[in-house]
Amino acid sequence: MTSIGISTLRRLANIINEAIDDIERVYAAADTPLSSLDAPFNPADPAEALLQNPIVEGATLNIMAAASQLSATVASPAASALNAAQAYHISACLRAASEMNVVEVLREAGPAGLHAREIAAPSKTDPLLLARILRLLAIHNIFREVTPNVFTNNRISSVLDKGKPSKVLFENRNERLTGTSGFAALVEFSADHNMKGVAMLADIMLHPKEGELGFNRAYRTTGSLWDWLHRPENVYQMQRFDIGSCSHTFRGFNWSELPTGGVLVDVGGGIGHISLAIAQKNPGLRVVVQDLEDTIKDSKIVSRSLYKPPVNKTGNLNIQYWKENLPSHVESGMVDFQVHDFYTPQPVPNAAVFMLRYIMHDWSDELVVKILRHLRDAAQPTTKLVVVDKIVVSAARVPDSKKEAIPGAARPSAPAPLLPNWGVGKAEVYYYDLTASTRLCTH
Template sequence: MASTSRIVELSNIISHGTAQIDVYLRENNLAQPSFEEHARLSALPENAPAHLQQAHAAAIEASLELQQLLRGVDSLLMPSTDPTSLTAISRFKIASQVPLDGEISFVELAEKSDMAEHDLRRIIRFAIVHHRVFREPRKGVVAHSAASRRLAESQTLRSVVGMSVDEVWPAQARTVDALVKFGKSQEPNASGFALANNTDLPFYEYLEAFPERAQQFGGAMSGAGIAGLQALVDHFPWSNLPDQSLVVDLGGSQGHVSAFVADAVPSLRFIVQDLPKAISGTDSAYRIPNSMGDRVTLMAHDFFSPQPVEGVDVFLIRYIFHNWSDEYCVKILRNLRPGLKTGSRIVIQDHLMLQPGSLPLMKERDIRSMDLIMLSLFNSRERDEDDWKTLVENADPGFKFESAKRQAENSPSGIIIVSWNG
């Protein structure tokens, strides 16, 4: 019999990790974690030493496992927290009605939010105990917590929460219904999102009729556009390509990714292809720097149509495939063939699933959650290395899968390299 039980072992991990964090914060005169209005946004700064970040992750995972063990097996079968309170807080813009560094009564807040006072009160009190969103410093009075203040001050966070409550959660509630109704369909409108919105349109087409929702989704995704750019430069030998090699950035929007790579490798030329509305840039503040000259140009093109540019050295496809089912990804690859020549490469930056249990628990939770979100919204999926190989093989025998490498330790994304030998 083991000398130490699992619950004690977990408790020791938590104690050891939190003690290290506490010492680091004290030695560097940093504030302790708190839920108060002006608290730090995270327990550790981003530049904390690697061993502390590992201790931090271990303590979080141990605390989750310990809580699950102590609560018992039946609690594992209950759905996650009811989203009603956060949905109401987002939809009625309640956080912005609570004064920063001040207080407001439930009665006044209900009037400002155009809600019945008794409904507002139970929504806020649910949010306090489940999410630590808001505080009730004394009965009948509301003040900000760190989380609600963030919601009041950050437009990006408001967009992320809004997208979650307006798009993701309703779609997830109907995803199993979609699996029953549509079976093995790979159509993009065979989704929980389509059922939740009573539409036959795929996600992006449907949102075109709702500019505010489309803008909110774009705001929530704004951080994703710049993530991993340096990894893209570092994980493919761009500088080994001959001078004036042509790179076509498929679905590249306003060209910020191509401009980044072009700045790192001045010998390359880029054509950025996307739908006419994306290329026009009416919804984007980004513009290709004048210093790029004509090295980075824009072209309207739908990647479900045959490629019009011939003799392409590299096709760059970044976070496109995970939005589509295998059937549609095969169409995208096949439509590249008119632009390919022997030795052409396809550089794919996208999510790269690992085997279960090979990532830390929190990282694996994140990527498994993303996988189900793709199912709910797009009827698409994330893929592991074997999935990418199968996808490439099914598209055309001329495609050769070369490699799939994670762009950083514990990163959910990777760089997949495919060549054309057809």
């Protein structure tokens, strides 16, 4: 008689096999091979575009969730718990590799790779330590160890490529992230400041102080993350945060349905990189980018190093960025930059849409209500509200009757015996949630 445990293993294995069948069918129909893990990432490869195919996306989620659950089922629970307790090493090593520009050095070396001595030479770091760092990443499928102590890039490591010659990166550290996709900046910031704040979770829970969050405990400051980032001595950290924020994209709203001449208000939009991307595809939209004064107006510190060509000390970073990427909107007056605190009344009364991108998660419920009420007061009957953020779903199965009680709450569930929220397949959402909890603003 087959035990329940063995039956579960078979069901998980079947989910993986069925998902592989689905992926094979899509790639076979396109006459395109699946990208190799051992080869560097190539965004122009047609195989990469197929990852956005809904069938492939669904199959990938099932494989990630089932593979993780399968491993957890058969592995020693003590080993699993200890590995989880030491997972911080992965974050620390990934940041170290990016800070030492390892990916770019290896890109220039080619597929044969380089010995750790040669990889460490440009940064003048310890080659033995660097080898151990890269080996830990390699066993987690980030980088590849070709022969002992000889490493090369693979598909995962190469997404950290800043796209510049390594010599340029080492010559001017302050501008190493300037003009990049922002992904390396996002990884570095996450593995640096975010990790340090989250490391304080138990401390602030066991020994709480009024208004103190993980970020405050880690950096010994009473101000918010935003206050800390805007200190003159933290210019580089602020640049890295801003550039990393530019790597996020989103889908789900049909911007083409908005009327020509309609106003998109990017509330708390920074330099407006997302609204710029929207305007590039929908040139009839007028855009108003709103943020605090030091982001909108006072670009003296960051404008000279964030984007090229450099602007003078009185230049406006936002306008410069838009001139480089969508000059027609600047020349025609279709984009405006407003200094605005979203705790005060919204000054744009005729918006077609208010967009709040990754704003809500950083503020308490009371403050979110205050932000939204100001938008509602300024809204027209036809004004849309677009909130771009993460939705944290329970790992427990919820009866359909309870889902139907809240309009829009019903969401797809993973097939049993997978966790209904796809578990590790959706882990990024839960990492993001915990990161926000260490810097949640209440005042």
